[in-house]
Amino acid sequence: VSEHTGGRGRLCVVGIGPGDPAWCTPEVTQRLRDATDLVGYQTYLDLLPPRSPGQADQQVHVFDNREEAERARVALDLAASGRDVVVVSSGDPGVFAMATAVIEQLALAADVAGRTDERAGTGAWSEVDVDVLPGVTASLAASARVGAIMGHDHCLISLSDNLKPWAVIEQRLDAAARADFVIALYNPISRHRPWQLGRAIELVGTHRSPDTPVVVGHDVGRAAETVAILTLAALPEADVDMRTVVIIGSSTTRTFRYGDREWVYTPRSYPEPKV
Amino acid sequence: VSEHTGGRGRLCVVGIGPGDPAWCTPEVTQRLRDATDLVGYQTYLDLLPPRSPGQADQQVHVFDNREEAERARVALDLAASGRDVVVVSSGDPGVFAMATAVIEQLALAADVAGRTDERAGTGAWSEVDVDVLPGVTASLAASARVGAIMGHDHCLISLSDNLKPWAVIEQRLDAAARADFVIALYNPISRHRPWQLGRAIELVGTHRSPDTPVVVGHDVGRAAETVAILTLAALPEADVDMRTVVIIGSSTTRTFRYGDREWVYTPRSYPEPKV
Numbered sequence: 001v002s003e004h005t006g007g008r009g010r011l012c013v014v015g016i017g018p019g020d021p022a023w024c025t026p027e028v029t030q031r032l033r034d035a036t037d038l039v040g041y042q043t044y045l046d047l048l049p050p051r052s053p054g055q056a057d058q059q060v061h062v063f064d065n066r067e068e069a070e071r072a073r074v075a076l077d078l079a080a081s082g083r084d085v086v087v088v089s090s091g092d093p094g095v096f097a098m099a100t101a102v103i104e105q106l107a108l109a110a111d112v113a114g115r116t117d118e119r120a121g122t123g124a125w126s127e128v129d130v131d132v133l134p135g136v137t138a139s140l141a142a143s144a145r146v147g148a149i150m151g152h153d154h155c156l157i158s159l160s161d162n163l164k165p166w167a168v169i170e171q172r173l174d175a176a177a178r179a180d181f182v183i184a185l186y187n188p189i190s191r192h193r194p195w196q197l198g199r200a201i202e203l204v205g206t207h208r209s210p211d212t213p214v215v216v217g218h219d220v221g222r223a224a225e226t227v228a229i230l231t232l233a234a235l236p237e238a239d240v241d242m243r244t245v246v247i248i249g250s251s252t253t254r255t256f257r258y259g260d261r262e263w264v265y266t267p268r269s270y271p272e273p274k275v
Numbered sequence: 276v277s278e279h280t281g282g283r284g285r286l287c288v289v290g291i292g293p294g295d296p297a298w299c300t301p302e303v304t305q306r307l308r309d310a311t312d313l314v315g316y317q318t319y320l321d322l323l324p325p326r327s328p329g330q331a332d333q334q335v336h337v338f339d340n341r342e343e344a345e346r347a348r349v350a351l352d353l354a355a356s357g358r359d360v361v362v363v364s365s366g367d368p369g370v371f372a373m374a375t376a377v378i379e380q381l382a383l384a385a386d387v388a389g390r391t392d393e394r395a396g397t398g399a400w401s402e403v404d405v406d407v408l409p410g411v412t413a414s415l416a417a418s419a420r421v422g423a424i425m426g427h428d429h430c431l432i433s434l435s436d437n438l439k440p441w442a443v444i445e446q447r448l449d450a451a452a453r454a455d456f457v458i459a460l461y462n463p464i465s466r467h468r469p470w471q472l473g474r475a476i477e478l479v480g481t482h483r484s485p486d487t488p489v490v491v492g493h494d495v496g497r498a499a500e501t502v503a504i505l506t507l508a509a510l511p512e513a514d515v516d517m518r519t520v521v522i523i524g525s526s527t528t529r530t531f532r533y534g535d536r537e538w539v540y541t542p543r544s545y546p547e548p549k550v
Contacts, residue, residue, distance in 0.1 A: 017300070020302070021301075022300060022301045022302035023300050023301075023409065024300070024301070025292070025297060025298050025300060025411065026297045027295070027297035027298060030297070068543075092415045094425055095415065095426070099422065099423035099426055099540075100542070100543050101543070103422040103426075104542060104543070106531075106533050107529065107533070107538070109533060110533035111531075125533075127534065128534070130536070131419075132419040132422060132423065134298065134415045134416040134418070134419040135415075136300065136367070136409045136411060140369055140410075140412065143369045143407075143409070144367075144368070144369050144374065144408060144409040145407075147374065148368075148369045148374035151372075151374055151375030151378075152371070152433070152439075153430070153431065153433060154431055155431075155451070156428065156430075157428045158427070158428060163545065164543070164544070164545040165545060165546075165547050165548060167548045171454055171548070172428055172454045172455075172456065174454075175450040175451070175454030176451075176454065179446055179447045179451070181430060181451075256381075256382050256385045256386075258381045258382070258384060258401055259401035259402065259403070259405075263378055263381060265374075265375055265378040265379065265382065266375065268343075268375050268438045269438040270438065270443050271440075272440050272442070273442045
């Protein structure tokens with residue numbers, strides 16, 4: 001294993017896109033190639049292309065999907081020891097992914113820096129070169145598959161209430177639906193909270209017609225990809241899990257058939273509001 | 276110039292990312308290489324890498340930035356004649372860009388298909404293979420530069436009122452600010468509407484503190500890139516044009532200094548709402 005030669009270690013938070021290797025930016029591919037250490041959740045590490053012969057070995061640090069803070073600390077410690085570390089997210093690392101977890105750890109370290117009770121070790125993180133590399137986020141990949149459902153004003157909302165009170169999620173869904181945004185739902189459902197998506201649909205449905213177009217993208221860009229075009233009324237019956245992104249159209253979003261395809265788009269023109 | 280050999284023409288709407296060639300996905304690079312015809316706005320075509328010696332010539336069709344519908348029709352006509360056409364957007368083509376303009380033209384063609392007053396020519400479009408390839412959108416690139424300001428629930432809103440009534444934009448800004456979304460503003464200002472951004476700041480400012488962190492990204496990923504971290508109070512004095520993306524933090528977004536960098540992020544944790 002080659003050491004990063006810059007003296008200062010570095011830590012790079014990357015998103016490899018939603019799944020298709022052809023959606024991973026060359027900037028990210030290069031960093032993945034150069035890294036001495038990869039830190040990530042097994043599912044994302046499995047999506048990486050195999051190392052070519054002749055490439056230096058990498059140490060791979062596999063974590064459970066829920067241990068985000070711990071994953072960030074381990075990555076920062078490795079970088080502080082002079083290693084060239086890449087933290088691997090899917091999609092864009094800045095959208096409900098690892099960039100925030102890493103920057104949060106830096107913020108905690110900044111808060112204690114200079115205090116007498118400084119936590120052992122985190123001071124060394126200030127010497128690490130940290131950067132975040134953007135990527136293709138899952139909702140935009142799903143939108144591209146069906147045309148342009150997210151072509152106009154839209155929101156991205158995570159339905160996970162692990163760290164955010166459910167009341168805040170409801171308030172945001174209500175506001176987004178009232179203001180007629182297209183709404184992309186990330187983390188739409190989990191084993192622990194099977195009722196979240198149903199409640200979200202109910203809330204949005206108070207402001208939006210049952211025949212509002214909805215796109216359900218599952219494993220977009222991977223071998224098991226399915227992208228379904230349905231309606232808000234049919235969404236409760238859809239097959240949705242944590243690897244699904246759900247996109248609910250605005251009042252103007254429309255579907256149509258042309259040639260051999262069905263398309264969904266949100267027009268650029270918007271009607272004058274009723275006063 | 277080589278003809279596309281598939282018989283059926285094809286049309287691909289791509290986004291080359293916000294500017295840095297290392298942000299253009301391999302999928303898009305491949306399509307740009309294969310195309311017989313590129314259709315785009317001069318500024319985006321200028322960002323493409325030069326053709327290598329030995330590559331087939333391409334016809335390049337340059338349009339003014341405002342002629343989006345015409346650009347889409349020309350591209351569809353070229354593809355219907357059997358050519359391999361790529362419509363070039365910056366960023367992600369599905370975010371306030373050309374994907375919607377192209378799909379809108381297909382929708383218009385679908386509407387008239389089979390009618391006796393069918394517009395000449397558009398029937399042939401139904402034979403064209405159309406697809407949209409996702410890319411890195413500008414706000415996520417700007418967010419990555421400063422850490423993770425868009426790391427949690429956020430909205431993307433275009434301030435352009437060319438096709439959308441200003442009253443709708445105000446309603447969306449108000450809803451997004453009330454519900455404490457991070458807000459990314461695209462097309463924040465134009466020569467024809469110099470007051471839009473000021474009015475948007477005023478609206479958001481009724482719900483958000485003057486010291487709310489704001490990121491102003493200009494020409495992100497290009498040679499002239501500047502990314503400034505400032506506050507909502509200072510935003511009216513910032514240098515903003517149509518190549519700028521403005522990101523306004525939520526009530527929890529914070530900035531801090533650590534090592535030799537200033538960071539901005541929106542924490543994953545959110546306080547319980549006051550009842």
